[in-house]
Amino acid sequence: MPENLSYCLTDTIYALSSGLGKGGVAVIRVSGSRVLDVVSRLTGLTHPEPRYAYFKPVRTSSGSVIDHALILYFKGPHSFTGEDVVEFQVHGGRGVIQAILTALGEIPGCRPADRGEFSRRAVINGKMDLTEAEGLLDLINAETERQRVQALGQMEGVLGRLYDNWRDRLCHHMAYIEAFIDFPEEEIPPEKLAGIDEDIQSLRTAIQNHLNDGRIGEKLREGFQIAIIGVPNVGKSSLINALTHKNVAIVSQTAGTTRDVVEVHLDVDGFPVILADTAGLRERADEIESEGIRRAVQKADEADLILHVQDGTLYPAVEPLPPGLSLKTVLTVWNKADKMREQPSDVMCVSALTESGIPELWAQIRTVLERDFGRRDNGMITRERYRTALAECVRSLDRALTVSDLELKAEELRLAARALGRITGRIEAEDLLDVIFRDFCIGK
Numbered sequence: 001m002p003e004n005l006s007y008c009l010t011d012t013i014y015a016l017s018s019g020l021g022k023g024g025v026a027v028i029r030v031s032g033s034r035v036l037d038v039v040s041r042l043t044g045l046t047h048p049e050p051r052y053a054y055f056k057p058v059r060t061s062s063g064s065v066i067d068h069a070l071i072l073y074f075k076g077p078h079s080f081t082g083e084d085v086v087e088f089q090v091h092g093g094r095g096v097i098q099a100i101l102t103a104l105g106e107i108p109g110c111r112p113a114d115r116g117e118f119s120r121r122a123v124i125n126g127k128m129d130l131t132e133a134e135g136l137l138d139l140i141n142a143e144t145e146r147q148r149v150q151a152l153g154q155m156e157g158v159l160g161r162l163y164d165n166w167r168d169r170l171c172h173h174m175a176y177i178e179a180f181i182d183f184p185e186e187e188i189p190p191e192k193l194a195g196i197d198e199d200i201q202s203l204r205t206a207i208q209n210h211l212n213d214g215r216i217g218e219k220l221r222e223g224f225q226i227a228i229i230g231v232p233n234v235g236k237s238s239l240i241n242a243l244t245h246k247n248v249a250i251v252s253q254t255a256g257t258t259r260d261v262v263e264v265h266l267d268v269d270g271f272p273v274i275l276a277d278t279a280g281l282r283e284r285a286d287e288i289e290s291e292g293i294r295r296a297v298q299k300a301d302e303a304d305l306i307l308h309v310q311d312g313t314l315y316p317a318v319e320p321l322p323p324g325l326s327l328k329t330v331l332t333v334w335n336k337a338d339k340m341r342e343q344p345s346d347v348m349c350v351s352a353l354t355e356s357g358i359p360e361l362w363a364q365i366r367t368v369l370e371r372d373f374g375r376r377d378n379g380m381i382t383r384e385r386y387r388t389a390l391a392e393c394v395r396s397l398d399r400a401l402t403v404s405d406l407e408l409k410a411e412e413l414r415l416a417a418r419a420l421g422r423i424t425g426r427i428e429a430e431d432l433l434d435v436i437f438r439d440f441c442i443g444k
């Protein structure tokens with residue numbers, strides 16, 4: 001066991017688990033072998049019944065009362081971390097929280113928790129796998145309904161069970177083949193071998209289908225990008241203001257007003273949406289504006305949907321999209337409808353000034369989001385880390401299907417199983433855990 005891991009596992013750790021700042025109630029969580037000692041030192045309670053609520057004064061080592069707390073003791077392994085855990089619910093003022101954390105720090109064997117250390121212990125103690133821990137992190141970070149649903153499913157083990165099931169199948173085949181390698185006098189029955197290949201093939205197809213998901217799960221975590229682009233002065237900044245009913249971007253009649261990308265985060269029917277206003281695209285521009293244009297094109301290139309704004313007063317003269325964006329989903333929006341002599345019904349006419357057509361534009365945006373990203377599959381890939389491992393697994397399966405040598409076949413199956421195991425953390429190195437739990441906040 002690496003040195004830092006043994007250090008980390010034997011200490012009793014504590015942290016504020018609820019949000020920072022003032023609140024009615026704050027939750028301070030303690031986990032580790034010294035929990036009963038902690039409870040008795042702070043509250044005088046010597047044999048707390050697990051899962052019972054006690055209401056007691058919490059005291060400093062010199063005996064003065066810090067606050068009155070609700071105390072919940074969970075006896076390991078029936079706790080979040082799998083270790084003994086106690087949670088103190090105290091009044092959520094900074095002074096109270098600080099005094100309790102200080103009192104905890106004075107108890108021998110106790111130290112503040114690192115980022116994600118509670119979850120990390122839960123993984124190490126087999127209370128959840130890595131995908132479930134990452135689902136928990138996503139649930140804490142979820143800002144919209146669809147993000148919440150996806151995160152909850154993952155936290156409940158939807159992905160972990162899928163990958164474990166695939167891995168079990170591979171391990172089963174591998175063990176069967178290896179049994180024959182160990183006893184060379186026995187021949188593996190050809191129909192058995194064919195059956196194994198058939199199952200590997202069907203697994204490969206299942207994993208490939210899982211990979212071909214349009215990255216919806218990852219986008220749902222990160223947010224869908226909508227870029228507003230067009231030539232200068234068509235009213236892009238006015239449009240972002242009208243769409244968000246906020247004054248987020250500067251509007252002026254001077255062409256080339258917007259330089260930087262201005263982003264607004266929105267919740268659209270539960271979709272997390274990042275709407276971006278960009279600099280007007282034109283050939284001749286000074287150095288700063290040119291940089292703005294470069295950023296605008298890059299934003300459009302990364303976008304899931306482009307709102308291409310046209311000057312309605314020039315209808316039907318269309319400004320073309322910059323080359324390279326033609327494969328994107330584009331909604332062409334004719335702005336300044338208030339100044340259009342006629343408003344053809346087959347094109348999207350809006351006025352950022354009067355807000356006419358804005359609800360209809362939102363309806364179109366919603367339709368595109370639902371059409372392209374509305375799939376509500378349970379268990380979509382939510383991280384690049386999973387994607388990389390799954391692709392590696394497919395490559396090993398491909399090789400396993402082409403080699404005839406049994407030893408090589410078993411080895412490829414082992415590599416494929418290991419790739420899946422890396423996603424759930426079944427076999428994992430300390431450094432990967434470091435990377436993953438770094439994203440957590442303290443107290444989780």
Ligand SMILES: Nc1nc2c(ncn2[C@@H]2O[C@H](COP(=O)(O)OP(=O)(O)OP(=O)(O)O)[C@@H](O)[C@H]2O)c(=O)[nH]1
Nearest residue numbers: 232233234235236237238252256257258280352353
């Ligand atoms: N009549 C009318 N004028 C509008 C409308 N939308 C924008 N404008 C005007 O058009 C001018 C340019 O608006 P902006 O929103 O700054 O245009 P932009 O596309 O962001 O321009 P750049 O940032 O320079 O690329 C301003 O004078 C706006 O008041 C509209 O719907 N109707």
Ligand SMILES: [Mg+2]
Nearest residue numbers: 236237257258
């Ligand atoms: Mg602008």
